[in-house]
Amino acid sequence: MKAEASCPRCPRTLRPPDARTPDWTCAAHGTVLPWRPAAEPGPAALAAVLADARVPVWVPWPLPAGWLVTGFAAAGDERTGVRAAAVALSAPGLLGGRADLVLVAEEPGVGAGARLAGLRGPDPGAGFHAAAPHVKLDVAGPRACAVPLWAVAAAPDRAAYVGEALGDWLWAVLWPADAGMLLLEATGLLDLRAPGIAVDLPYGPLGPRLTP
DSSP, X not given: OOSOOBOSXXXXXXXXOOSSOSSEEETTTEEEOOEEEOSSOSHHHHXXXXXXXXXXXXXXXXXXXXXXXXXXXEEEETTTEEEEEEEEEEEEOBTBSXXXXXXXXXXXXXXXXXXXXXXXXXXOOTTTTSSOOSEEEEEOSTTOEEEEEEEEOOOTTOEEEEXXXXXXXXXXXXXXXXXXXXXXXXXXXXXXXXXXXXXXXXXXXXXXXXXX
């Protein structure tokens, strides 16, 4: 992950560790984990995320027809490991054109999912799951389970859903706002960290959703 480190909660560039502190620092949010999108989607970028991932690296599986992986990003460094992992995808839009989906798995407090959703964050806030879930996604593999997700009040140009999967936040953020219906196509999720997983992902051009 070679891109310049930014704050996972805002677009600001971070102050790197120095002789005074081993931490990355944001002028607005203090000590944070460095957020780095990969330069290009592909097997090398995926391997870089998987190498130090302490959270799931989710991908819809099987991928519906026409879906492409368009980027990866991670929050963390060599000292902390990857504690937030994002996978960006594009899909045929409901009314033509393309739609975008970003799946984020992160530890509480990182803030990348909330930022992508357009929330003040860093987490979804109290009471987001007070009603019945809006959608459920099935996790495949040795830790199979159903993950309920709730819609949250995202920025006007997107839809966002959040829940808890395998002990970490799972965010699904979609553009445009009416693209939330695409989650009905992406009914299954696969954690690419799972032992023995070797899937041939279809890659597209770098998407616009993971950069500051």
